[in-house]
Amino acid sequence: MTAIHSTHIAKPATVSTVMLKVLAALLPGIALSVYCHGVGVLLQLLLASLTALAAEAAMLRLRGVAVLPALKDLSAIVTAWLLALSLPPLGGWWMIVVATLFAIIVAKQLYGGLGNNPFNPAMAGFALMVVSFPAQMAQWGSPQLPLDAAAQWQWIFLHTLPAGSVPDAISSATPLDVLKTGLRQGQALAGLLPQSSAQGLIALGWLAGGLWLWRQKLIPWQTPLAMLAGLLALALPLWLWQPAQYASPLLHLLQGGTLLAAAFIVTDPVSGASTPRGRLIFGFGVGLLTYVIRVFGNFPDGIAFAVLLMNMTVPLLDQYTRPAVFGHRKGRS
Amino acid sequence: MSQLLIAVALMLLLALLLGAILGYASVRFSVKADPLLDKIDAILPQTQCGQCNHPGCRPYAEALAAGSDDINKCPPGGEDGIRKLAELLGVEFKPFGADAPQPKAKAVALIDEATCIGCTLCIQACPVDAILGAARQMHTVIASECTGCELCLAPCPVDCIRMIPPGSELTNWQWRYPTIPIRNVSSGATR
Amino acid sequence: MMPLFDFPGGIHPPENKAQSSATPIRQAPLPPQLHVALRQGMGNAARPCVAVGDRVAKGQLIASADGRLSAAVHAPTSGVVTAIAPQPFAHPSGLPELAITLDSDGEERWIERQPLHDWPQRSGAEIRDFLAQMGIVGLGGAVFPSHLKLGVSPLETLVINGAECEPYISCDDRLMRERADAICDGIAVTRHALQARQVLIGIEDNKPQAIAAMQAAAAAHGFGVVAVPTKYPSGGAKQLIRILTGKAIPHGVRATEHGVQCFNVATVYAIGRAVLHGEPLISRIVTLTGAVEAAANVEALIGTPLDQLLALARPHRDSHEVVMGGPLMGFTLPDLAAGLTKAGNCLLVKSPALFPPRPQAQACIRCGDCASACPVSLQPMDLFWFAKAKNFDKAQQWQLFDCIECGACSYVCPSQIPLVDYYRFAKSEIWAAERDKNAANLARQRHEFRQFRLQRDKAEKAQRLADKAAQAAARQAASHSAAANVVPADPKQAAIAAAMARAAAQREAAPLPEQHSSGLNDAKQAAIAAAMARAAARKAAADQAKAASGQPPAPPPTSSGLDDAKQAAIAAAMARAAARKAAADDARANQQPDP
DSSP, X not given: OOOOOSOOOOOSOOHHHHHHHHHHHHHHHXXXXXXXXXXXXXXXXXXXXHHHHHHXXXXXXXXXXXXXXXXXXXXHHHHHHHHHHHSOTTOOHHHHHHHHHIIIIIIIGGGTSTTTOSSOHHHHHHHHHHHHOHHHHTEEEOSSOSOOHHHHHHHHHHSOOOTTOOHHHHEEEOHHHHHHHHHHTTOOHHHHSOSOOHHHHHHXXXXXXXXXXXXXXXXXXXXXXXXXXXXXXXXXXXHHHOTTTSOOHHHHHHSTTHHHXXXXXXXXXXXXXXXXXXXXXXXXXXXXXXXXXXXXSSSSOOHHHHHHHHXXXXXXXXXXXXXXXXXXXXXXX | OHHHHXXXXXXXXXXXXXXXXXXXXXXXXXXXXXXXXHHHHXXXXXXXXXXXXXXXXXXXXXXXXXXXXXXXXXXXXXXXXXXXXXXXXXXXXXXXXXXXXXOOOOOEEEEOTTTOOOOOHHHHHOTTOOEEOOTTSOOEEOTTTOOOOOTTTTTOTTOOEEEEOOOOOTTTOOOOOOOOOOOOOOHHHHO | OOOOOOOSOXXXXXXXXXXXXXXXXXXXXXXXXEEEESOOSSSSOOEEOSOTTOEEOBTOEEEEOOSTTOOOXXXXXXXEEEEEEEEOOSSTTOOOEEEEEEEEOSOOOBOOOOOOTTGGGXXXXXXXXXXXXXXXXXXXXXXXXXXXXXXXXXXXXXXXXXXXXXXXXXXXXXXXXXXXXXXXXXXXXXHHHHTEEEEEEEEETTOHHHHHHHHHHHHTTTOEEEEEOOOBTXXXXXXXXXXXXXXXXXXXXXXXXXXXXXXXXXXXHHHHHHHHHOOOSOEEEEEEEESBSSOEEEEEETTOBHHHHHHTTOBOTTOOEEEESOTTXXXXXXXXTSBOOTTOOEEEEEOTTTSOOOOOOXXXXXXXXXXXXXXXXXXXXXXXXXXXXXXXXXXHHTTGGGOXXXXXXXXXXXXXXXXXXXXXXXXXXXXXXXXXXXXXXHHHHHHHHHHHHHHHHHHHHHHHHHHHHHHHHHHHHHHTTTOSSSGGGOHHHHHHHHHHHHHHHHHHHSOXXXXXXSSHHHHHHHHHHHHHHHHHHHHHHHHHHHHHHHSSSOOOTTTTTHHXXXXXXXXXXXXXXXXXXXXXXXXXXXXXXXX
């Protein structure tokens, strides 16, 4: 049977090109990350990609869906990369594999694959790791490692180091974690602030990618801006009120993957809100929750939980923020 | 002891009072027709075909409202009808019984006018007065009023009534479900 | 410069208009045979008022409108009606439609044309009736009968739609460039009929020559010509009204309620031809474009076979499909033998090279591109979800019926989902459900009335019987002394006995449903059995009667067959009694095992 389609022309866009552009937009951040953390980052990306493709192919086959067309949409790679970039750059290989498997199999394919997952797969994978392995997740590679590529790979795979290296040099806690534990122990804020600008540098990479995506009309402006606004809405007043107790808004913007999330995570169309007003509320909620969980919660970073929590509100948001249909009055639901 | 009696008496009085109020309210504010009945009746296709073993759709609706019959007895309503009944009555979906009448495509009766002897039996059998004719005159079915219940088939002594599916016309033409070619993993390769 | 407004969404597909808009409008050659479909309006097909073999003159009425939305049909040329039969029809269904086949005689002999020269003195109603006779319908594609749009006056604004926003189509563009004066004459008539205060002609700014021509022609009349930004679908009536007047008219509300009415330029041109020259709508301008050697605009007679029309543009060898309408809202023609209809503004030839097949649809990623392209601010991805899941209630709640099927969402969808196809599917399913519901309501009413009638008849019959019995008793008592010996042979008495027997049979064989709630099936079966038995008995009686009357050499029953008739009646009564007994037994036997 021939399908008679009633629209005879179409933009030559496909999901694959969209995903490819998202991957391209990640490149500046990845380059900066490699510069700061070493080539281990690339290994993580590779590991995540392979795991994601294998898991996706297996699940598609189990579900009886054509494997190749679905793999070609590259959405698995996007999830894998986002996950790899959110996890500690020099974490053990099993961490990235477990997180990716969970993201692809449970958070994505069990819900029906691309387009049907209510939760952001990458953030679901991240949340699983943070809940299950908080200690390992707090170990962030310290910048400007003295390790060469071979040593990094050895560390990732075997968790051993060439003779003469000091493990502490690799696994320092994340700046946000340092900040939080330090403050709880009554140390002065000034002494806890990160000494290097590595995270901030990488964040600029994400920002550049996000701006490019926005110029390409692949992400809306509402969600990222609303998220940053939500974060600042708490960070700024609290910092002004007690600068000794609360870190500056700039730190919150540049640390802990805030900009990665703003550009690439909250803009995930599948699990995010899809109306303009819904996107504003969704982003703002993510920002608020991120700050609350970061500062008052027990976890090193709150973005994943904030995103997952807001994911749950999306059906409601989409229903109640539908724009007024042409000619109709607003307020009809 | 007296306290106990007082308490009992009070409770009794209260019960009587409340009972009286309830009784009055049930008479005063009684709903004449069962709204559930109308809701069920609205779902039923009104073919009045009797395949549910009730003499019409309303009696079946009454039986359903009383809970004395199953929701899967109406073939003209199709599975969609069962689904709607299940939703309305808050019960599980139940497919048609294997040996029970199965839904078939909608059709309307057509009288072969050459064979018809004008016996009026089909007119008497038609539950919606969709057959026109008089004794010893040729009969005909008003196609737009025919529900396709087939009740006229059995009484006809000369078997001159046939069921014909309605023709496709522009007025009832429908857009099809868009076909999305999904290439299945060839089962030979996987298993 | 008047302020312009914007409508939400919209897309900018490649225009592809230059191919066909470069050359002037050509006259299509007179085809030897035309198939004029009777369904030219939105409503019912017109009723033919000529017969096969009739000679008709050009412009003669050959089918009259049947109902409100129907449109009259006229002979496009002079010739002979050779058939009135179903023919291929330009409709996505591919279903044939009744058409009048006309063999042209090549003379192009007109009927006597009767223009409405004194239109400035005529009332809106008179002009309306005149246009209805002339078979004028909207030529923008919707083929809504034009006279119905002239019902409300006076109006604030008359909007003339020269936007022509869909890619490839250029028939309105050429019309405006070449016949701007005639268009303005038509506008003047329309404005007079509507008593419109102002006239705004909206033309997309990608047609500068058309704008210039119209400005030159409209200046004398005082019509405003407005260049509107090129954005699909600015040519939608409600979108153009929004752009020009700022009024957003929702679905289900008529533009006239907001003091606006909108006509396509080709339609007002046709109105002008009808009123000023007495020419009914028998031809239109068609864009032939796409995968063709010589894209062009031709003026063709309604009913011209489409394949002959297409041959004028010389389609490419690899062309495989032809679309009627534009690439966004048009439909693939199932059969090119169909005659041109009044709706046919464009024939777009598709070839795989020019129109690559749509890639396989991927999963919806809810990117929202469709929502930002939607000119009526719907949430197409939600509608798609509901339509796909056949959740039609929800789709309606999400205002599916506000969708104008412009195809902007399908155009931008990165997952290449044929969204409009889903909406059309959902809409027609909802309409079908509505039809079913109406049919069920009708059946319920008729069934209830039948129940009521049966009850009433039974009561009346019982009353009649009682009356008759009383009368008979009285008469018997009176005449008892006079004639005591003739009673049993009286035919009247026999008839009464038969009627009573029948009533008894009915009482026994058809127990009322409300009396038995459990054994209803059996009651019905018994009723059917009784009916069958009765039929058998009657048949037997008829046979007997025939046999009885057949013994003597065919005696006419009226004169001498009185005795035979009596016999037959008695036999029938007996048979009936037997049948009644059998039925009662049957019923009893059936009832016993069940409860």
